[in-house]
Amino acid sequence: DSGVTQTPKHLITATGQRVTLRCSPRSGDLSVYWYQQSLDQGLQFLIQYYNGEERAKGNILERFSAQQFPDLHSELNLSSLELGDSALYFCASSVDLASEQFFGPGTRLTVL
């Protein structure tokens, strides 16, 4: 158990819909990262927050957005969903911007 929690574990929705994925970092970690992993693919870095502020942006689509709240939990919002958005979405946290990341169990999103 990494100490990072993600909800929900599974999510099934339809094209065009909007969903929100939630992540709670390890106690004491200020940085949160979001990743997308499509079937049998590597990880794509989406976005990073540090203490509530966006710090780095990767290959995140405009239909996707994220935020980190004052209590340091983070949410990833995915809208106008397409079939290709079906993937595992991982959240990770770390103490600071370049330290070891601890990954959550992931949320599996299926878009039908």
Add this chain to the structure above:
Amino acid sequence: DAKTTQPNSMESNEEEPVHLPCNHSTISGTDYIHWYRQLPSQGPEYVIHGLTSNVNNRMASLAIAEDRKSSTLILHRATLRDAAVYYCILIIDSNYQLIWGAGTKLIIKP
């Protein structure tokens, strides 16, 4: 653009050393090199990281080339539990971008 390049897969025999290479020729002087691995049906887990000098921990060793354009993750005595996808990552110091390689699938033969 920064990138890391890794072989798609490698095979090794159990209880033998494994050397997993990574090319990161676009690296800058203060960019960190991290390695993670992902066991089947799990999230990635940290293995090791370094900047310039070689690094050792209980899981592995990291050998960084003198010009820093490549690195090698060394598992000294592979076990069946080490079968995983190993990712080499650059953390770009100037903007905190994380550049993940496509990963090397390590197959351990008993």
